[in-house]
Amino acid sequence: MSKKLEGNGRWESSRMMLPEHREQYLSRRHGHQEQVKTALPSKEELELVRDFVLLPMMLTIVDKNSTEVGLSSYSLKNLYIKASQALMIRIHADLSEVRKKMKVRNIKVFEEERVDSAIHYRFVCRGYEDTFAMMRDVARAEISVRISRYVSDMFRHNEK
Secondary structure, eight states, rough: OOOHHTTTTHHHHHHOHHHHHHHHHHHHHHHHHHHHTTSSHHHHHHHHHHHHHOOOOHHHHHHHOOOOHHHHTTTTHHHHHHHHHHHHHHHHHHHHHHHHHHHHHTTTEEEEEEEEEEEEEEETTTEEEEEEEEEHHHHHHHHHHHHHHHHHHHHHHHOO
């Protein structure tokens, strides 16, 4: 008997949804739409992504400059080396803080490619996935400003 009813569409047309099930379906669908809207990263989260990209670059630059000064014959090279080590400690502490915040907020960053004029990253923030690109000149300028700010903060703390 069931074979006769399968092909004629009778079972397909008789499917029904109970009102409770309809409400659940609509609430899930509506909840998913709200979730997509709120999944966009906030300004603070985007700043974390930017910091996560820039701070390791800053560490590399300071370390490279410290090594160059260490190999030089400058009379004050010990002062420069110690200052750069103190600077790297502060940068590393900030990088650790950024990593902790990113872990709590479920943000992951992956380096995509390095084109001559830009650095591209892909990030995932609470399920939202997007790309982040920074021009090398912009990165250099930002790094220069930040290193200057770190140095100023170091001397400001020493004056107190």
